[in-house]
Amino acid sequence: MITLTAFRSVPPFAQGLVRDLRVRWALEEIGQPYRQNLLGPGEQDTPAHRAIQPFGQVPAIQEGDLTLFESGAILLHIASKSDKLLPTNPVARERAIAWVFAALNSVEPHLENLASIDLFFADEEWAKLRRPGAEAFAKKRLDSVAHWLGDKHYLEGAAFTAGDLMMATVLRTVRDTDLVTGHPVLGPYLKRCEARPAFQRALSAQMAVFAQNAA
Secondary structure, rough: OOEEEOOOOOHHHOOOOOHHOOOOHHHHOOOOOEEEEEEEOOOHHHHHOOOOOOOOOOOEEEEOOOOEEEHHHHHHHHOOOOOOOOOOOOOHHHHHHOOOOOOOHHHHHHHHHHHHHHHOOOOOHHHHHHHHHHHHHHHHHHHHHHHHHHOOOOOOEEEOOOHHHHHHHHHHHHHHHHHOOOOHHHHHHHHHHOOOHHHHHHHHHHHHHHHHHHO
């Protein structure tokens, strides 16, 4: 069985966004049970955790002799176990994988940049000057995703894949703005993804941990 390492508690603004949600969602999509290894305050920097996650972050998984970190790598490992997230058709499979990387590399950094400004530096003068440019570039990347989606249900058509799972979690980064929720294409797309029962179970599982460990 897979053991998922995640945080026991995080600040309210991060709840529902921590990247172990991606792993939980993938496991729920393929119907695989898992155990939790929850880190308390300061435990992310212990030698034991650094031995499985070199950067002291989450998520990480352990499955038999395999220890794996980075949410993208973990997602693809889990997705490879079932055709529910990676199609059996070789071309469709590679396209789904490409969208995982696109979400992580072409979209997420720009949304994270904007979210970081809003959450941590909003009152700084440099941030006030930087934000319009950061938002403009984030919008440009979001519009590119929307243009590709068009009237498709998911990124590659009718089937939900690992690429959609990763993209949806990335889009949730700016959930406190209307950049996605107010977008005529991306808003409905994200709602479709979040309406999946597997996502709802994953989100509930993560939030339950935080509720049980609230100060």
